[in-house]
Amino acid sequence: MTFEIPKTAYSGKIREISLGKGDKAVAVGGETSYPFYLFEGEMPNKPRIAMEVWDCPPEDWAEAALEPFKGVTDDPVAWAKKCVDDYGAEIIALELISIDPNGLDRGVDEAAGVIKKVADAVDVPLILWGTSNHDKDTEVLRAVSELCQGKNLIIVPVEEGDHKRIGAAALAYHHTVISSTPIDINLAKQLNILLGNLGVPDDLLVMDPTVSGIGYGIEYCYSVMERMRMAGLTQQDEKLQFPIICNVSKEVWKTKEVHLPDDELNMGDAKKRGILMEAMSAMVLALAGADVLIMRHPEAIKLIREMIAELTAS
Amino acid sequence: MILIAESINVMSKTLGPAMKERDPKPIQEMAKTQVEAGADYLDINIGPARRQGDEMMEWVVNTVQEVTDLPLSLDTTNPVAMEAGLKVCRSKALINSISLQPDRLEAELPLVSKYNADMIGLLWGIDGMPRDANERCMHTVDIVYRANEAGIPNENIWIDPIASPVSVEINQVKACPEFMSMLGDIAPGCKSTVGLSNISNGAPAHLRGHLNRTYMIMLMRYGLYSAIVDVFDTELVSIAKGQMPEIIDLVYRVMDGERPDLSSLSKKEVEYVKTVRVLTGDSLYSDSWLEI
Numbered sequence: 001m002t003f004e005i006p007k008t009a010y011s012g013k014i015r016e017i018s019l020g021k022g023d024k025a026v027a028v029g030g031e032t033s034y035p036f037y038l039f040e041g042e043m044p045n046k047p048r049i050a051m052e053v054w055d056c057p058p059e060d061w062a063e064a065a066l067e068p069f070k071g072v073t074d075d076p077v078a079w080a081k082k083c084v085d086d087y088g089a090e091i092i093a094l095e096l097i098s099i100d101p102n103g104l105d106r107g108v109d110e111a112a113g114v115i116k117k118v119a120d121a122v123d124v125p126l127i128l129w130g131t132s133n134h135d136k137d138t139e140v141l142r143a144v145s146e147l148c149q150g151k152n153l154i155i156v157p158v159e160e161g162d163h164k165r166i167g168a169a170a171l172a173y174h175h176t177v178i179s180s181t182p183i184d185i186n187l188a189k190q191l192n193i194l195l196g197n198l199g200v201p202d203d204l205l206v207m208d209p210t211v212s213g214i215g216y217g218i219e220y221c222y223s224v225m226e227r228m229r230m231a232g233l234t235q236q237d238e239k240l241q242f243p244i245i246c247n248v249s250k251e252v253w254k255t256k257e258v259h260l261p262d263d264e265l266n267m268g269d270a271k272k273r274g275i276l277m278e279a280m281s282a283m284v285l286a287l288a289g290a291d292v293l294i295m296r297h298p299e300a301i302k303l304i305r306e307m308i309a310e311l312t313a314s
Numbered sequence: 315m316i317l318i319a320e321s322i323n324v325m326s327k328t329l330g331p332a333m334k335e336r337d338p339k340p341i342q343e344m345a346k347t348q349v350e351a352g353a354d355y356l357d358i359n360i361g362p363a364r365r366q367g368d369e370m371m372e373w374v375v376n377t378v379q380e381v382t383d384l385p386l387s388l389d390t391t392n393p394v395a396m397e398a399g400l401k402v403c404r405s406k407a408l409i410n411s412i413s414l415q416p417d418r419l420e421a422e423l424p425l426v427s428k429y430n431a432d433m434i435g436l437l438w439g440i441d442g443m444p445r446d447a448n449e450r451c452m453h454t455v456d457i458v459y460r461a462n463e464a465g466i467p468n469e470n471i472w473i474d475p476i477a478s479p480v481s482v483e484i485n486q487v488k489a490c491p492e493f494m495s496m497l498g499d500i501a502p503g504c505k506s507t508v509g510l511s512n513i514s515n516g517a518p519a520h521l522r523g524h525l526n527r528t529y530m531i532m533l534m535r536y537g538l539y540s541a542i543v544d545v546f547d548t549e550l551v552s553i554a555k556g557q558m559p560e561i562i563d564l565v566y567r568v569m570d571g572e573r574p575d576l577s578s579l580s581k582k583e584v585e586y587v588k589t590v591r592v593l594t595g596d597s598l599y600s601d602s603w604l605e606i
Binding site for chain 2: 237
């Protein structure tokens with residue numbers, strides 16, 4: 001009798017979703033097996049990396065993270081173009097930091113104007129990441145949905161508290177939405193059901209499980225994402241068969257550890273430390289099932305691209 | 315099945331103040347309506363009752379006994395209050411509950427023998443919540459051993475495996491039926507109970523009954539002796555009294571893996587099928603589980 005390697009019995013498939021439009025549209029998802037289990041199924045699209053751009057100059061970034069973007073951090077358009085032209089970004093994730101009512105509280109028209117300029121300047125898919133303030137996100141994302149009609153933007157966070165208002169605008173102007181829930185599989189499923197009830201088509205939906213970085217509870221994020229994939233792939237749970245996006249760089253680069261100077265607490269070179277924390281966090285999440293990783297440092301991105309290439313090499 | 319009615323509780327917005335102000339009316343009303351609804355026991359939960367808990371418990375027990383002869387289940391973490399209640403109980407009381415916490419064991423096991431009461435053996439370990447069915451078995455052995463040592467026979471012990479919310483951790487939901495299937499072998503003669511409403515904690519209020527009723531049937535299959543319940547759920551009471559055998563049979567069949575054609579079922583049957591699938595972990599819980 002020959003030995004047969006046991007195989008997972010898959011009964012479902014992650015939906016393949018197209019982000020953006022035109023030549024630079026990016027397909028994500030489509031897996032028929034657990035992440036990188038190429039011996040059991042297919043992973044037609046490798047995990048994609050979206051590069052993080054802020055809509056206002058960052059004030060608290062570590063030196064290591066600022067260095068690659070010297071001269072462009074006060075101009076989101078130049079910043080986004082640099083990511084695409086110099087660092088080969090396939091997707092841009094524009095963080096709408098300026099609209100935070102507890103921060104700069106930039107007005108709707110001004111914020112939407114900046115977003116429109118970025119959307120016009122780059123042809124790769126554009127993710128707009130709001131501030132998790134239901135009212136402000138609703139105002140800005142609704143305005144920009146109309147202003148950028150036809151561009152298939154990717155709009156996030158769409159949460160239970162604002163899903164009707166933001167979801168309806170995205171639906172009306174045909175943008176992709178990302179359902180965002182606080183790291184809980186039941187809530188994730190519930191919000192996807194609600195968005196489905198609202199009429200958001202399955203090919204315009206991505207999930208944000210809310211993640212953290214290494215040292216800040218990433219194990220729990222891993223478990224929740226793993227459960228999402230188990231439900232989607234082995235339990236035919238249609239409401240969890242959506243690609244997953246992880247906004248990892250913003251979490252990693254705000255930790256205390258990346259801000260400590262060289263050799264503080266015997267933690268070695270600050271630049272290397274930050275890059276490795278970002279890369280390792282992103283890798284963990286890729287292994288858990290991330291289809292899109294939002295990342296910041298070009299060297300961390302390079303490491304992840306190499307790892308993904310090796311893991312998916314035939 | 316024995317139904318322990320849960321609603322005389324210090325957490326209630328009306329009964330809590332009534333207990334503190336010694337106003338018998340709302341408490342007696344609640345007692346009477348629960349009796350009419352089909353309760354077999356009335357639970358009296360006065361909470362931690364740190365200050366003058368003994369006076370409060372004695373007063374509430376007497377107040378309730380003025381309007382009913384049903385046996386009472388006394389629920390407080392204050393052993394002095396517990397004893398004050400036991401002293402005045404006219405029927406065999408149920409102590410709710412004794413866990414493996416050393417101070418609870420030492421303070422309350424002697425009361426079970428002294429007042430010839432029954433006790434709920436809550437499978438809460440020294441490290442808190444048991445992680446799975448096996449730890450529940452371990453805790454059962456420990457608690458029964460300690461109780462036997464104190465002269466309490468198995469027949470007086472009602473084991474509570476601790477139900478936890480379906481929206482929190484499905485493996486814990488699956489662990490209780492699994493444990494119940496082993497209880498008879500581990501602790502012959504022991505009875506069982508469960509704080510049923512906890513299964514639906516966090517679910518939308520108008521849908522909680524679906525989870526409570528279905529989970530009760532799932533546990534009944536393995537010999538659940540009693541449950542602490544919302545006795546105003548009339549459908550739940552009917553099930554417990556054996557008046558809905560078709561539904562019980564349907565739940566059993568779905569537990570066994572049968573996938574009935576939903577289009578051939580009534581709305582109520584479909585809801586039971588969907589709820590069993592959620593509680594067995596075949597389908598992931600979400601607040602809209604009945605709609606998909």
